[in-house]
Amino acid sequence: MSAFLRLDGLVKRFADTLAVDRVSLALERGEMLALLGPSGSGKTTTLRLLAGFETPDQGKVLVEGEDLTRVEPVSRRFGMVFQHYALFPHLDVRANVGFGLESIGVRGAERDRRVARSLALVDLDGFGERRIAQLSGGQQQRVALARALAPEPRVLLLDEPLSNLDPTLRERTRRELRDVIRRVGITTVLVTHEQDEAFELGDRVAVMREGRLEQVGTPDELYGAPANAFVGGFVGRSSTAEVVVIGSTDRGARIRLEGVEWDVDGVPGRPGPPPGPALMLVRPEALRLTLSEPAALPATVTGRRFVGPSALFTVRTDGGAVLDVVAAPQAAPAGARVGLMPSRRMGGGIHLFPPDGR
DSSP: OOOSEEEEEEEEEETTEEEEEEEEEEEOTTOEEEEEOOTTSSHHHHHHHHHTSSOOSEEEEEETTEEOTTSOGGGTTEEEEOTTOOOOTTSBHHHHHHTTTGGGTOOHHHHHHHHHHHHHHTTOTTOTTOBGGGSOHHHHHHHHHHHHHTTOOSEEEEESTTTTSOHHHHHHHHHHHHHHHHHHTOEEEEEESOHHHHHHHOSEEEEEETTEEEEEEOHHHHHHSOSSHHHHHHSSOOEEEEEEEEEEOSSEEEEEETTEEEEEEOOTTSOOOOSEEEEEEEOGGGEEEESSOTTSEEEEEEEEEEETTEEEEEEEETTSOEEEEEEOTTSOOTTOEEEEEEOOTTSOOEEEEOTTOO
């Protein structure tokens, strides 16, 4: 079965800058994909290539096998929600939602039906006569979403749709947005630099850097089996240290860190690293603090931050590595001498990569 939406080897250059470098993606009907990455990673340019606002130098955009690469944006039947919503303050909610329908030949009773349906989908029944200035930020975001859904698009594109909201409102609106999109069942591509947003909204997440796709997978896959140190560091909290791989074990590898040897779990189905220097990326929950085991790696607590029922400890080893560890708040005071050991309670969380992080 072929994918509903396909990006096939997209390349886009601006002067001497390669903004999108051979990006290929495939989405099934009704799937939501989040493009996640830092500023300048190429995610917004990729979205603009999808929308038709930019034309690729190479590659294709296809929906159900139809090549849309050179098709004008208005003819693609894509809905778009912009970062700043682009609502018209002099029009009421109903007129904003229906603004684009007449341009595609939808008028009269059918126009009114689609506007009413779209407002109902985003839980804004009865808001048709309100002015934009009378709405909260979250309500404005839903008006923008209703306007994008009114033409009954094949694909929905979201460009940082929650970035203008304060943190509390952003979290609530994120849940509302997820519920609406799941209810409609529309194929959606979301651009964001916020990991929480990508993980909560995306069925899969595509991590980008410098125009390239670094990894595409479910949130669990990206967190539990990052393809490289960049993905591991960008997705979730982690810290790194230089280690030496001594050899393989039944479950993974044996490493040496500042004279102390640890056995660490590998990722199922992924070859273990060869003996020699390596970069260790470790999740805070994959380490534990101990005050008594002589085989532990000596370290000093340099900081502590409460995170709900636990605390995030920052420790510095005698060799200079700085690592984060999750433990009970009372585990150790600042300045205490502790030992570090790998924890087995999460079944992993320590990842080994070549020295360059690849």
